[in-house]
Amino acid sequence: MIEIRFHGRGGQGAVTASRLIAEAVAKEGKYAQAIPMYGTERRGAPVTAYVRIDDRPVRRRDLVHEPDIVIVIDPILSKKPSVAAGIKSGGLLLLNYPKPPEEVEIGGDFMVSTVDATTIALETLGRPITNTAVLGAFSRVTGIAKLESLEEAILKRFPGEIGKRNVEALRRAYEEVHPPKPAKGPLRPGEEEPPHVTGYGVLKSVADWRVFRPVVDLEKCVSCRLCWIYCPETAISLVDEKPVIDYDKCKGCGICVHECPVKAIEFVREAV
């Protein structure tokens, strides 16, 4: 059995990529299981998906803790050593990363391969949806799913122009991927959890989902409680009738900013 873990951000297509692999290998007569991890994700939040591939029906229903292959389709997550947590000895770390494997900072007892999927996606699709490009690299480096099977799966799912462009991304990445090299970087995965929303909907901190942060001007606030009522994550509590935001719970959705009738909440760009 081959076990794969995907890391990405909501909107890049990690879940779709996991299904496309399952559909492609099924065409080749293998059995597969594609498991998405659903919580209260939204566009931009780190997400995880898993794939198991075997010659017989896959029966186990737990999550993948010791993957043979880890695929990271987001370039920023590709810099976090925790994505390699649990990877099997001799396994493969396939990153969407603009530099060759020798310049990857993550190290350990596994191989590392890279592809600049963001650039390929921008040039073929016009937007940074990197999943199909990374699949082209996956096919070339692992040989687990044939390029033609993946093409067929993509065209079935995305008919017309979108499918054609995704196939173009797939083929370009197939050609441009850097072959695997031993992972020699200084940063080790360590014991920390891989970056995903843990459990089924059980959240830790969602602070790094934010692009913008709501900031309350208490002078302008009229204590109408609308922000407190509308916050979908109950991140706002009231202290002396004024809103206090728990920034670990705040995803940066901006609903409070929109609802405030006196414009007392400002949406400030997070420093990166």
Added chain:
Amino acid sequence: MTIEVMVGNKAAATAAKLSRVQVAVAFPVTPQTTIVEYLNEFITKGEMDCEFINVEGELSAQVVVQAASRVGARTFCCTSGPGCLYMHHPMHDTSSLRLPVVMAVVHRGNKGMQPDHTDLMSHIMTGWIQWYVENNQEVLDSIIMAYRVAEDMRVRIPIAVGYDGYILSYTAEPVDVPEQEEVDDFLPPYKPMPSLMPEDFDPKSPMWWRVPWEEHHKIIVNAKEVIKEVNEEFGKRFGRSYGNGLVEEYRCEDAEAVIVAMGTIASTARDAIDNLRAEGKPVGLVKLKCLVPFPYEDFQRIGSEVRAIGMIDRNVCLGVGGVGHTFIRNAIYDLEERPKVLGFHAGLAGKEVKVSDIERMAEKVLKAARGESVSPLVEWV
């Protein structure tokens, strides 16, 4: 035969389509929602000749399928967790009226979004037949079989087919989709009862249209034989069957101990049992598919063949214990030589159940079978 990689919810919707459901009623609720989406996609594309009725909540959903079933339509309903609980009251009536409604229950526990079996198990006393299935293929096959069983004139009892939310509802895997003609041959068109009014109809009695308790109970108990028949016939036609339709024994030959599991835990347990058997440990798995009517006879036979049984319950009847554990102990009580019955509460509120967890549980049950003292007899994993 077509192999299609699909999620559990698509398997459920596809089964409804293949069963030529005429009226589908549901209120969308996570993690069942995409069944509603798939059904509407099939209907919009003209692949399914079915009336989908939008309702404002599950209470109405159940009442509307009742009405449709009474006037002669094959009906499908689907729900999850809180929605399932909201339709409790009309579910009693669907069963009392002997309407062969089939409903997919995508398990979502009663404490949050995560899956466990507490939603459907809260309905044990509603008089519905309850099945718990382990993979997407079984979701599809069981819904088709459910119509055959429910519409059999000896049964005429609604059936709930439960499968674990998230773990199956959104997981994609290959499913062998039968041809429409094969399903048509297996499942004849639905014929409603000739009359809903009994011979001794007494309009002064407020209970005239409800089956009396004793008769109702016996009908459900007797449904076991029909379930076995239908499961066997399905196996002959489609090449797949699920144990005897009530329970399935996996590697139980010469077993000193067995674990019993339901839903996806039974699927994971197969790998655990294979691992233990490879180490020469004589343990087997009994998959409990049909909780209502409860297969007492099967557990009496299994109980007389092994020295210990370990029930893995993805549920708790608060203040009482595991539902499966309680029922199995009840089943084996009259045996001359009773096996030990251990209990495990596992996977509640979506807690992950790993292969290694099941191996440990099975080894504990084997120890008990060999006369070693184990403690506690019921544990929370």
